Amino acid sequence: MNADANDRVVMLSGDLMFGSRVKSSAERAGWKFYLGGRLPDGDLDDVRYVIVDLATRSGVVDTIVAQCADRCANANLIAYGPHVHVEKLKKAREAGIPRVITNGQFDAMLSTMFD
DSSP states (O other): OOOOTTOEEEEEOSOHHHHHHHHHHHHHTTOEEEEESSOOSSOOTTEEEEEEEHHHHGGGHHHHHHHHHHHOTTSEEEEEEOTTOHHHHHHHHHTTOSEEEEHHHHHHHHTTTTO
16 A cells, blocks of 8 residues: 555554554554544544554444544554454454454564555
8 A cells, every 4th residue: 555645544552562563664654653542533534544452442342433434434444452362353343343353463464564
């Protein structure tokens, strides 16, 4: 995917260590980055990815699909979590999150995700 200079990644996570890795990857590709516990206020038309960390933010699963549809409809919504958290991964799929993957899968795709 070729990023416009104004494209943004929103990561909903409380994991500052992994969040910094995602931030580095996004910024290296020229993307803006936001890390927080919920979608940021304001215009979200520039958001291309909403990434949900199921280990620290699984509480947003019930509402995030509708929020993204309303506020950043062009964003790719991804949730990831530990492979041992089977119920959280299942709940995310059942909530309608289009791409639910394990931490390992997310980590493997991170190096080229924003290219």
